[in-house]
Amino acid sequence: MSITFYYAPMSTASITEAVLAELGTPCERVKLDISAKDTRKPDFLKINPNGRVPAIVHEGTPIWESSAITMYLGEIFGVDAKLYPEPGPKRGEAMKWITWSNVTLAEAGGRLAASLPTGSEGAVQSDSLDWVPPEQHSAIAVEKAKADLAVCLKILDGGLEGKSFLLGDYSLADTHLQGFVSWIRTMGVDLTPFPNVMEWLKRCSERPALAKLMAG
Ligand SMILES: N[C@@H](CCC(=O)N[C@@H](CS)C(=O)NCC(=O)O)C(=O)O
Known part of the structure; x- marks a missing residue:
């Protein structure tokens, strides 16, 4: 049952780190x-x-791609731990949010990260695969990425309406998404128009495994 985890600090691997910590x-x-x-x-x-x-x-x-890793670990280790649903509609919901966060939310987040000044919080690291030379940065790209993120955050806010967590009870879908939303917040995106997201993020940060990771 051996698992080897390849990671870099301050990267998408933090999401897998959180999933492994929860499990x-x-x-x-x-x-x-x-x-x-x-x-x-x-x-x-x-x-x-x-x-x-x-x-x-x-x-x-x-196994690579953080979304695939979360769903795989959930399937293998998360069902008994009550952190990932059994096959069925709830599992479908978990997969929907996890995939959406990588394909839609992180796509807009990635555009913002690539358009921010190198070295600013949440921005892509220089010399990384996603680095964009400063002369190609544009204010329009930043505004468009922020507008797209606001659309995503509204969708997430709606998904959390009347619920403590995405599937009702806490699951690895929350572990996964909170990583992306925290990163988006570090880039200066205002979450105050999305109260359900803000309250959910706080609840997630109170999970013992995540609080321990954040404390370093
Ligand atoms: N879609 C991938 C994105 C992973 C990704 O972009 N990782 C970055 C760090 S955040 C990376 O490893 N970059 C290596 C490089 O730029 O050389 C996932 O979700 O796993």
């Missing part, structure tokens, strides 16, 4: 330095040919 799943951790281009070295490219973290290797099989 309490033991793993061997391998830290990569994006600025040293560890993610593009041949040994790691054999695990993830995209040259990106997170990646896990479970029983010899590499």
Whole structure:
């Protein structure tokens, strides 16, 4: 049942780190330095040919893409732990939010991160695969990304209406999404127009596993 977890600090791998922490799943951790281009070295490219973290290797099989990793770990370890639904409509809901966060929310977030001045909070690291030279940054791109994020946050706010967590009870869908929304907040996106999101984020931060991670 061995799991190896490939990660870099302050990256999308923080989401997988939170999922593993919630599940309490033991793993061997391998830290990569994006600025040293560890993610593009041949040994790691054999695990993830995209040259990106997170990646896990479970029983010899590499799995990459944070959404796939969350759903996979949920399926294998989360059902008994009551952190991931059994197959059925609730599982479908979990998959819907997890996939949406990577495909729609993180796409707009990624555009904002790539348009912010290098070195500012949440911005893509220089020399990373997603880095955009400053001369290609534009105020219009920033505004468009922020407008798209506001649309996403309104959808999330609606999804949380009348609920403590996305599926009612806390699940790995919350663990996964709170990582992306926290990152978006660090980029200066105002969450105050989305009270359900703000209250949900606070509830998530009170989860013992997540509070411990945030405390470092
Ligand atoms: N869609 C991927 C995105 C992963 C990703 O972009 N990771 C970045 C860090 S946030 C990375 O590893 N970059 C390596 C590089 O730029 O060399 C996922 O969700 O796993």
